[in-house]
Amino acid sequence: MNEINIVNLDEVTKLLEGKFLSDKDFTKSDLLNAAVDKPIELDGISFAFGASGSFSIQLFNSPDDVDDDKLIGTAAENPIQFDPAQTWLKYSVRSDLKAAAGLDLGSAGFDITGEKSLIFTSYRLHKDPNAKLQESILTDFNPYLFLANASHLERLSSGEVLAVRMPGKLNTTIAVSWADLFTGNLSLFQKLLGPNQLFSLDINAAVSADFTVELQDDFSLQIRRNAGDTFDVFLNKATSSKLGGSVAASIGVAFKDKDAVKKALGVVTEGLFGKLKGKIQPILDKNPLNNLSDSEKAIVLEVAKALGLDGGLIKTVGDFASSLHEKLGAVIEKVANSKVQAGFAYEYNRVSTTEVVLQAELTKGALKTYHSSLIRFKLNGFGNGTVPGLLSDFRKAEEAGQPLPGVTLKNYLNEQTISRTQAWGFSLGIGKWTLEGKDNKQINETIRENIRGNRQVAFKGVRGYNGNFFGSENNWRVDFNAEMERFSQNPMPLVNELTYSLFLMSEWKKPKSVSQETIGHIVDQAILWQVLPQDQFDPVQQQLQDLLTDKNTKNIRASVQLSLNPDTFLAILLNIGFLIQHKPLDNATLMATSLGAAMGYRKDFAVRKNVALRAKVYGPLWAACLIKANKTENNNPIESEERSALGFAASDRLKEFNENLLAAHEVDAKLSQLPNEDLFTSTLAVNPDVRVDWSAFRSGILMLSNGFNQGLIYADVVKKSFTQMQCFWGQEHYVRALGHYLLSFANNSFLLDGVNRSLTVSYEVNGEAKVLNIIGKVG
Numbered sequence: 198m199n200e201i202n203i204v205n206l207d208e209v210t211k212l213l214e215g216k217f218l219s220d221k222d223f224t225k226s227d228l229l230n231a232a233v234d235k236p237i238e239l240d241g242i243s244f245a246f247g248a249s250g251s252f253s254i255q256l257f258n259s260p261d262d263v264d265d266d267k268l269i270g271t272a273a274e275n276p277i278q279f280d281p282a283q284t285w286l287k288y289s290v291r292s293d294l295k296a297a298a299g300l301d302l303g304s305a306g307f308d309i310t311g312e313k314s315l316i317f318t319s320y321r322l323h324k325d326p327n328a329k330l331q332e333s334i335l336t337d338f339n340p341y342l343f344l345a346n347a348s349h350l351e352r353l354s355s356g357e358v359l360a361v362r363m364p365g366k367l368n369t370t371i372a373v374s375w376a377d378l379f380t381g382n383l384s385l386f387q388k389l390l391g392p393n394q395l396f397s398l399d400i401n402a403a404v405s406a407d408f409t410v411e412l413q414d415d416f417s418l419q420i421r422r423n424a425g426d427t428f429d430v431f432l433n434k435a436t437s438s439k440l441g442g443s444v445a446a447s448i449g450v451a452f453k454d455k456d457a458v459k460k461a462l463g464v465v466t467e468g469l470f471g472k473l474k475g476k477i478q479p480i481l482d483k484n485p486l487n488n489l490s491d492s493e494k495a496i497v498l499e500v501a502k503a504l505g506l507d508g509g510l511i512k513t514v515g516d517f518a519s520s521l522h523e524k525l526g527a528v529i530e531k532v533a534n535s536k537v538q539a540g541f542a543y544e545y546n547r548v549s550t551t552e553v554v555l556q557a558e559l560t561k562g563a564l565k566t567y568h569s570s571l572i573r574f575k576l577n578g579f580g581n582g583t584v585p586g587l588l589s590d591f592r593k594a595e596e597a598g599q600p601l602p603g604v605t606l607k608n609y610l611n612e613q614t615i616s617r618t619q620a621w622g623f624s625l626g627i628g629k630w631t632l633e634g635k636d637n638k639q640i641n642e643t644i645r646e647n648i649r650g651n652r653q654v655a656f657k658g659v660r661g662y663n664g665n666f667f668g669s670e671n672n673w674r675v676d677f678n679a680e681m682e683r684f685s686q687n688p689m690p691l692v693n694e695l696t697y698s699l700f701l702m703s704e705w706k707k708p709k710s711v712s713q714e715t716i717g718h719i720v721d722q723a724i725l726w727q728v729l730p731q732d733q734f735d736p737v738q739q740q741l742q743d744l745l746t747d748k749n750t751k752n753i754r755a756s757v758q759l760s761l762n763p764d765t766f767l768a769i770l771l772n773i774g775f776l777i778q779h780k781p782l783d784n785a786t787l788m789a790t791s792l793g794a795a796m797g798y799r800k801d802f803a804v805r806k807n808v809a810l811r812a813k814v815y816g817p818l819w820a821a822c823l824i825k826a827n828k829t830e831n832n833n834p835i836e837s838e839e840r841s842a843l844g845f846a847a848s849d850r851l852k853e854f855n856e857n858l859l860a861a862h863e864v865d866a867k868l869s870q871l872p873n874e875d876l877f878t879s880t881l882a883v884n885p886d887v888r889v890d891w892s893a894f895r896s897g898i899l900m901l902s903n904g905f906n907q908g909l910i911y912a913d914v915v916k917k918s919f920t921q922m923q924c925f926w927g928q929e930h931y932v933r934a935l936g937h938y939l940l941s942f943a944n945n946s947f948l949l950d951g952v953n954r955s956l957t958v959s960y961e962v963n964g965e966a967k968v969l970n971i972i973g974k975v976g
Contacts, residue, residue: 376968485515563603765951774902897921
């Protein structure tokens, strides 16, 4: 019999005689010296409860009763909803694990680090509050139900739960579109580019790569029986057993298909050599032993010369593939793995212990199929595929467009699908950028504690806007990310225990056919944020015009993305903080230059077609706006009289550059009201609080910078800092200028290594979804 038998159960429960389930003075007790007669053998594993089983009992008969595991309660996320008309008994017991003779725990599917033990918990429902406590316990131990025994799940009443908590490794697979792996993640490829060379990667959005993700953490698995004779499976983060300062969770990522990188070599190489598009992949598709033809040798030699390969050693198709893999393989693998690891960590860190990593509803048959892998936290199965995994099977069914029999996926990392598509910013998931309303702000804070009460924080602050621009939906977003890799070693997390990063995006959406004017603005935005050099404007504009004005191109989404990794953003943050305190006018001049550079692209005016020239022409005008004549910063709203004076100054400035028509617009009230002129004066009129918002941004930056340098408490600084900073993220002109301003601080190779940017266009043509990623050599 695979049942837990406490040989002295009557004796150890005597202390509970005379107590009832309705007693309010009883909360929790241990069955001291409870002795289990022998280990339980199941599926090649021995569950040993030792000479003293240390079963703990907790009674829930009041809404004020607190469950440390958070399974029972009144919150919507609690798997067991407390009902005053019912009482619950919770039992917990620790079990040591040992593999059967001749095996080890790893080969048996248990990847447990440190102490080789599990904590089994059961929640049993009792409807009669007047029942005796001792008799109820004796009933519940006949037999004691625990999750490792699959047959015990069928003995549960509706609503009852069996759970297990384990420190170990969660094994799963995640599918990510190749297009998303490269989106906003091209800095390593940029290093391979020569002057005037573009990386232009056009790829089918449906082509994805599978990654195995191994997540080491503390987990809790709960299985609840439902009224309809199905079972809900919940996988949660558990309260961590790690001590203060320990890494809360480690994430390992690798391609599931070892040849995945080789399969991407052709499309990546063609992305580096635009004129060879469609010529490299056919060569790689041939038999590796084939000798190269003369025409193929010419192509190969051109690629070899550009990439620094020894063309003289490349004789066969296999030689060519090997040479490309040696040069580009590591880059592709690093780009892909870093994107998946960072994205998965971003999503996982924002799942609290009260939320589920995974929730699925299973029939009896499906539960029987997946029980063995679930209790091992092997979502992909184990035993070289002999034991099926819930998520790997669901993924296969998803790819085939068929439901997985007996399984309904309700939640996986806050989504209802396994696959990840359209990954923007720090996330891999769908819908992370879906914010309601025209002008919107979102703040999310996740705090996790370990057994000592040390805390780990993940903070997300997003500010976005949905507007209309020349008939296109025009959106912009700024995502401020702050998170801790480790649990704090202090009573409260400190500002300098978190890492900080920032993502900016400007986006245009159109059902079909983007205008040439809008394409000009898109390319200009890419130049402003150093995705492209200025001299690449014409060829990229022509490339996009050929693509986006085609009548067969639909569902167009073009974006320019800029992200600063933690090392780079911290260096920039501290530099800005220093300037604000010690050289405020230098800092204001930098922003004035960026506000000038961010003036809108206008093809009809020479001073508006070039980013550097806009900075030169309009920078001094913005400096006059931000800095008073007495060389102090101006933090006041702009009144109409001052705006008029600044308009005359703008007119005089533009005349110096022979832009007489544009100069006239700045001072003529009727002309200045023409739509979409994007004049200096009209920009001031739209943003009369630009100096107030700029002052708030400085305050937020300084607050965060000082908080980091002084080791202040996180809770006193970060949210307040974001609230201040995001005031400068609420207008398109501000966001355009902000990207240019931040990049002005990334003035060396180390900092630039931490800056990722791209021009990305997703679209459909003849029913096929595709994504184009472009980056050029800047600097």
